[in-house]
Amino acid sequence: MKIAVDVISGDNPPEELISGVCHYISKYKDSVIIIGDEERIKKKLLLHPYERRYIDIVHTTEIITMNESPAEAYRKKKNASVILAAQLVASKEATGFFSPGNTGAALAAALFEIGKIKNVSRPAIAAVLPNIKSSTILIDAGANTECKPHFLVEFALMADVFCKKVLKLENPRVGILSNGEEDEKGSDFTKKVFELMKDIPMHFIGNVEGYDLFNGSVDIVVTDGFTGNIALKTAEGVSKTVFTLLKNEIQKSIFSKIGALFLKDNFKNLKKKLDANEYGGAPLLGIDGNVIIGHGSANAKATFNALRTLRFMDQFNLNKEIESAFSKLPETSDS
């Protein structure tokens, strides 16, 4: 079992991500292929003689940056780290890859180098959001701007398998993101999805609202990639704003600063609960190989967590299970 890690596409220096890789190896004794500047990687690994034996290096210094157009960059930058990572999975040298940074580039690399699981219409991004009790999966968090109703049924089914096999959740509750909880609420589009969902063997609980992403009342929230992306970024924006306003409040007086000292560990816990790095990144489901797309800000912890999730995805045969679930789906007229 080998996992490929692109350590140069994120905002953090490669050394930070390599620390995460080494932590993972010391814990799981798994082999990892690191993609990046060979000299720099080797230098960093001098400090990790034990882990060094588990690591192969694929050299490149070419990256697709956050602001590049994925389609264009994918055509032009044949040695980009994320593309090399996907190729290692396509050639079966690795079972999965992790790349932080440009989501569109990771999506293009996965789709064109590796390809989809049989019968899957579109791969989708499953964002794992913290909620008051544990976590909720939002799918699609941004891969497919335009969707047909049956795509959303497929997204739900992939997330259902992921929850059951990887997160070990017995009977995940699935809801459609809508503008009201009642069955008759929703857009023309979500109403069509609602009709299709009723026929699928899942624990479908109907429409859910924006609030429900965080109150623990639903495990999988299904939506198109446009709406999902907006919900995800709105959530990140609010969370960041609350912390900024809190920070401003704390700076106001000596009393508030003292209070904050007493609450230091609690603020840390709170931040940890809401931290994107706690989840490593978002699994891209529907690709015939395991893929996790990391936040641009992915650090050592995110890298460790992503590798651990990729390990579970492989260990529990996620994609075989998805393929099997899809073979039982009723046929649709288009893909």
Next chain:
Amino acid sequence: MKIAVDVISGDNPPEELISGVCHYISKYKDSVIIIGDEERIKKKLLLHPYERRYIDIVHTTEIITMNESPAEAYRKKKNASVILAAQLVASKEATGFFSPGNTGAALAAALFEIGKIKNVSRPAIAAVLPNIKSSTILIDAGANTECKPHFLVEFALMADVFCKKVLKLENPRVGILSNGEEDEKGSDFTKKVFELMKDIPMHFIGNVEGYDLFNGSVDIVVTDGFTGNIALKTAEGVSKTVFTLLKNEIQKSIFSKIGALFLKDNFKNLKKKLDANEYGGAPLLGIDGNVIIGHGSANAKATFNALRTLRFMDQFNLNKEIESAFSKLPETSDS
């Protein structure tokens, strides 16, 4: 200048909302028509002999509850407080109305009793969201689930007039809620809106993302009512979750409780900044009368703030200004 206030449709007792009315009258010496249970209103007003002179009462005890289907309730409950409020505006006995609670019912009452401003295709809900610096308007926050591209141009224009005339913002920045900031990002639908927006005399800054609702980089965010509703409720959900998690953290030890005591005023400030009641409610723009729809949880402060905003909407001739702005719009093929 008279404003109608429905004090019985919200979650709070009418006495709470009447307190807000009395506070408003003592400050602005304006006349208000209170709609609700006459006996209960009169009893409460015994404590407010000065304000009593400024108040007319329209008696009803019929309400449309939060969970009722607006269309059905509108047909059946002819004496519902929100309908009587809208009728007072339609008959010009009041310049505007405030009703907390069932948004769909307030929308139906406004639309069918009062009607739209000339040339406006659809009224839209303008939610005023707190941001790191001041506030951002999200329009449409839920009135129109299905939209045509030119509706969004109209929403933006109405919010633009509201910002300039009522909030006294000189040159409000207008953005389209999208899944990326680049001009080429967006759904097929938002791309059409983008093309139309370029020709309208507004400070159009292009696409904005979920984050931008709260970072102060844009004043008006335009979207369809489905997406807007999801963004709004996601934001409310995250904000509530952060406070719940923080509360749980504070309960953990005697140290954290002491810290929280030191930060008591700061937490209060923070809550105030994020409190829906600080804004009184969401103006419903495009109706030929002034309308503010309050949160179900609207309290005395929300009522006071809503009345003050309704006063400004009247004083600055908001609807005449909207009508004038619309008369300069290029003609569209449908409405």
